[in-house]
Amino acid sequence: MSAEADVLIVGAGPTGLTLACDLLRRGVTCRIIDRSAGPQEGSRGFGVKPRTLAVFDALDIAGTVLDAARADGHLRVYLGTAPIHTGRREPTTPTVDTPYPDSVSLPQWRTEAILRARLAELGEKVRFGASLAGLDQDADGVTATIVADGEERTLRTAYLVGCDGGGSTVRKLLGIGFPGRTEEDTRALLADVEVRGLEPRDAVHLWLGERRMMAVRPWPGAVTSQVVVSIAPGQAVEPSVEELTRLVAEHSGRDDIRLGTPAWLSVWRYNLRLADRYRAGRAFLAGDAAHGHSPFGAYGMNTGVQDAYNLGWKLALAVQGRAAPGLLDTYEAERRPAGKAALDASDRGLSSAVTPPRVLRPVLRLVIGALLSRMRSDGRDDHPTYHDGPLSVQAIRRGRVRAGDPAPDGVLTTPRGDRIHLYDLYRAPGFTALSFEERRVRVETAGGATPDTYDDPDGAARGAFGVRPGTTVLIRPDGYIGLVARTSGPERAAYLNRVLAR
Ligand SMILES: Cc1cc2nc3c(=O)[nH]c(=O)nc-3n(C[C@H](O)[C@H](O)[C@H](O)COP(=O)(O)OP(=O)(O)OC[C@H]3O[C@@H](n4cnc5c(N)ncnc54)[C@H](O)[C@@H]3O)c2cc1C
Incomplete structure (x- = not known):
């Protein structure tokens, strides 16, 4: 059976879309399928980091992303219900050697839409409503079983990449372990919703407290905000506007914050997991399929985009018969440690936000400015390095x-x-x-x-x-x-x- 495409990408989130665009611009043919009926909603991965912007630059979409995004310069922090810090930070001026010095904010659905538009320019489109159900591989390629419109068909490709998120079918079909922990008691209600009565309107509002936190992040150019509010352990919560309203009032201690009708509502559970392997023969894992994070520190989407960009050129060389033996193994050797580092950092970020260190709490008001600027520069310094990697x-x-x-x-x-x-x-x-x-x-x-x-x-x-x-x-x-x-x-x-x- 001859291959119908060089690479099959399963999952059209930011990881799969980045990989598809990168492969196509390198002259490699690919198919990208997604089991959902259409594009995902929800602002989810809001922070786009400098190194991700550099990848987007290479894909020719950095300008479009920057035009649509906003720099998060304005922040108000509360301890319990009392405001303890309001600060505005001017964006860093880009320099010749650092054209993307800061992270910017953009709802994930918008980033994905920009990537899909680039994909269309490169001559491909996402096949929505197509789900991977099985895969077999041999020395020459992979045969994938795909279910679409109730019908099953096979697709033969040279390589397959599972960019299919935390519940990855590819990971399960490959029998790759995903050890780590799921904390049923660390949950949050997420919403994209209009928030009225919160000043300053253009600021990110962050409430810290004893095993609880809430963040309200306004979208660029829209009245909508992303609201993330933690749910108390053991509390039964349905994703509804009533529940959201109750939690927002409880966390803020205010009854004058008004919410519109949410465009998106979801309950998030804390998963901290890392795949045992990123590769099995001709199949690879990338993005959330390989690592599950806390949303703290904006690592999830950014790490997925970096996975994709690390893998793209290696796969392209392999498809073109120009990769030395072992080049494809360097993907896991470089990206698994980067995934582990991102996991650890996001875990630390979550624990210090949900429970600010007890010794710090009395003086938090005094040190919050320094703490935030340290967090900002850590967040900016996002680029994974491969100093000890096999290709350095x-x-x-x-x-x-x-x-x-x-x-x-x-x-x-x-x-x-x-x-x-x-x-x-x-x-x-x-x-x-x-x-x-x-x-x-x-x-x-x-x-x-x-x-x-x-x-x-x-x-x-x-x-x-x-x-x-x-x-x-x-x-x-x-x-x-x-x-x-x-x-x-x-x-x-x-x-x-x-x-x-x-
Ligand atoms: C509240 C919140 C805030 C966040 N904030 C940030 C942030 O600021 N910055 C950041 O970087 N990250 C953030 N994240 C994380 C980020 O959203 C994820 O890490 C990101 O979506 C992962 O992208 P992905 O492409 O790897 O997987 P996903 O976006 O999960 O995409 C996987 C796709 O695969 C498809 N799929 C699954 N199974 C199959 C199958 N069998 N066949 C075909 N298709 C399949 C799914 O339909 C889905 O579209 C946040 C997450 C949350 C919940």
């Missing part, structure tokens, strides 16, 4: 960035005086080699024609990397630094031999 080789003393870090942006000048962004160079489907000289940079893209030499008149691009003249930096197709070595050394050829099929 730092052959010389490290500079400002090192192998395993995301490569910074920068601006070079063509001999004709045109400016060119490094991020635009990294968009090439292959590796990009930057060989730094005193005031010039030689740029080669794998498979590209002759190298181009650009001017780096004041040495700013070299400064962003913090390397000496005579250094070559090899950038992976996902924008991470793979190798830092002397330009004259043998390491570059050895590195590419290790990663690419000969």
Whole structure:
């Protein structure tokens, strides 16, 4: 049976959509199916982090996301029912080497809509109402059983990726364990709803208390807010507007906050789980299918997008027969530790918000400003690094960035005086080699024609990397630094031999 597409993606949330767009732009064919009848509703993953914006830049949608989103600069915090902090923080000014310095807020359904629009531009669409029911694999490919419109059919692909969320069918069919814990007593009622009577209207309102919390986050450009309110242990709660109204009054201690009719209501339970493996043969797990988080710290969607972008180029090389043996294994080697780190951080975030440390509570009013700014910078510094990963080789003393870090942006000048962004160079489907000289940079893209030499008149691009003249930096197709070595050394050829099929 010949393959009908190179890759089958199961699940069209942010992870599956990012992967589909990335594969298509790399010239790989894919199918993307989702068992729901249409797009998911609900604002859920609200925070879009800088590294995710860099991925969206590569997919050509960062501008659209930024135009639709809002920077969360205004925050009011309450301890119990009393306000203890109101602060407004100006957005960080983007610089040449850091074009996306801050996280922004955008309801997840909107982010997904932008990704689907990009998918359509790339010539694909989500097949909604199509559910994966079975899979078999052999040495050459995967045969998936898909149920759509009550009928069962098979689809043959070279690879399959389960981006099918926490209850992942793919994970279960592969028999991959998902150990961790579910806390039935740590629950929240979630709603997208108009909230009246809460000032300032454009602020995020956050109530902290003894084993309870509530957050109200206004959507950009709409009267709707996302409300997340914790439910007391053992309390029976139905997702209804009456219950939401009661909980909001209870947490805020106020009866003057008015709610509209929720556009979306759901009960969330705390799951903290990590898949034992991210790969079984030709099948992979990504996103919530591989890791379940607390919503604290905005790790879920962002980690899924990073999984997808880490996997995309590796799968593309494998499909094209250009991956060295073992390249696909580096997906789990790099992303499982990143998933574990995100899990731990979101767990810490949840416990300190739901139960602020007892010793801190009397002085919380005094330290809240510092605490929040620390949380903000931790949140901003979201990029997972692969310093100890199998694809990171730092052959010389490290500079400002090192192998395993995301490569910074920068601006070079063509001999004709045109400016060119490094991020635009990294968009090439292959590796990009930057060989730094005193005031010039030689740029080669794998498979590209002759190298181009650009001017780096004041040495700013070299400064962003913090390397000496005579250094070559090899950038992976996902924008991470793979190798830092002397330009004259043998390491570059050895590195590419290790990663690419000969
Ligand atoms: C209140 C709340 C706030 C959050 N805030 C943030 C935040 O600020 N930032 C952040 O990064 N994350 C946040 N998250 C987490 C985020 O929503 C998830 O991590 C994210 O949706 C995961 O994306 P995904 O694509 O991996 O999976 P999902 O979005 O769960 O998508 C999986 C898809 O797979 C489909 N599917 C399932 N089974 C099958 C099957 N057998 N066949 C075909 N299709 C199937 C489903 O229909 C679904 O559309 C939040 C979550 C909640 C609940």
